[in-house]
Amino acid sequence: MKKQIEKILIESTVRTLEDLCFIYQEPELKDAQENLPLEAAAEVKYRNDDFTGKLLIESRGGLFLAIATNMLSNDNPSDEQKKDALGEIANIICGNVVPSLAGGGREYKIESPRSFKKDELLKGKKQEKPLSEITLNFNQGRADIKFFVDGYSDTKEKKG
Amino acid sequence: MALNTLVVDDSSVMRSIVIKTLKLSGLPLGDIWEASNGEEGLRILQDKWIDLALVDIHMPVMDGEEMLTRLRENDQYENLPVIVVSSESAPGKIEKMLKLGATFIHKPFTPEILKEVIVAITGVSNEETD
Numbered sequence: 694m695k696k697q698i699e700k701i702l703i704e705s706t707v708r709t710l711e712d713l714c715f716i717y718q719e720p721e722l723k724d725a726q727e728n729l730p731l732e733a734a735a736e737v738k739y740r741n742d743d744f745t746g747k748l749l750i751e752s753r754g755g756l757f758l759a760i761a762t763n764m765l766s767n768d769n770p771s772d773e774q775k776k777d778a779l780g781e782i783a784n785i786i787c788g789n790v791v792p793s794l795a796g797g798g799r800e801y802k803i804e805s806p807r808s809f810k811k812d813e814l815l816k817g818k819k820q821e822k823p824l825s826e827i828t829l830n831f832n833q834g835r836a837d838i839k840f841f842v843d844g845y846s847d848t849k850e851k852k853g
Numbered sequence: 854m855a856l857n858t859l860v861v862d863d864s865s866v867m868r869s870i871v872i873k874t875l876k877l878s879g880l881p882l883g884d885i886w887e888a889s890n891g892e893e894g895l896r897i898l899q900d901k902w903i904d905l906a907l908v909d910i911h912m913p914v915m916d917g918e919e920m921l922t923r924l925r926e927n928d929q930y931e932n933l934p935v936i937v938v939s940s941e942s943a944p945g946k947i948e949k950m951l952k953l954g955a956t957f958i959h960k961p962f963t964p965e966i967l968k969e970v971i972v973a974i975t976g977v978s979n980e981e982t983d
Binding site for chain 2: 708709711761764765774777778780784785789792800803
């Protein structure tokens with residue numbers, strides 16, 4: 694499941710940023726992008742009969758501004774607009790990933806996205822371990838996406 | 854034929870995206886109206902001539918399913934082309950919207966996909982597009 698989710702996470706993120714923001718993936722994380730500070734994050738919670746969890750997207754390297762600027766065709770989006778734009782991206786990616794969790798045909802619910810200031814995220818309670826975690830480099834910044842399934846553990850995954 | 858279009862989504866960002874994508878598609882567009890929920894959308898439909906509606910599913914006050922249900926109960930709108938634009942993938946939900954006569958586009962989408970669907974359901978001819 695972990696590998697499948699990772700694949701869909703990558704595909705969904707790349708496609709969403711490309712189609713809606715005209716932000717394009719670059720093949721490798723450049724050295725300068727390895728240690729970029731966190732700008733902002735957005736979280737979307739989901740649930741279905743079998744699973745609950747969330748998707749968290751963190752933006753770095755100017756991606757937070759770029760997403761809003763490109764989505765809204767506005768060079769100076771407000772903080773609120775930037776948060777809404779990142780939240781919408783999280784919402785769409787999550788909507789593409791969750792259906793693959795328990796096989797097709799299952800109903801699920803995704804809650805409204807929630808945005809975080811970087812300070813709020815950094816001093817938050819200890820983060821649980823995500824089922825899947827990816828880092829993608831784009832021409833306008835970097836995205837780190839973590840997909841959580843409540844109660845997930847490596848042990849359960851290995852037992853299959 | 855310029856399409857007077859209604860965009861219904863509780864996210865102002867998403868409404869901007871849909872409108873931007875419509876404009877990039879090269880379709881002949883008339884007036885574009887926005888609503889943040891189904892109830893607002895229905896009010897606009899009462900007041901304005903609308904040729905095409907793009908509607909999200911999950912909205913507060915009145916969601917897309919209820920809006921579309923009420924729309925189809927009115928003879929005046931039984932054939933109004935409606936596109937549901939959503940990240941929803943649950944087959945049950947999608948089927949309900951399709952049974953209400955909507956066409957479904959999954960987010961994310963490109964101007965090309967949007968144009969293809971709109972040409973198919975509105976009858977706007979390819980000669981009228983860019």
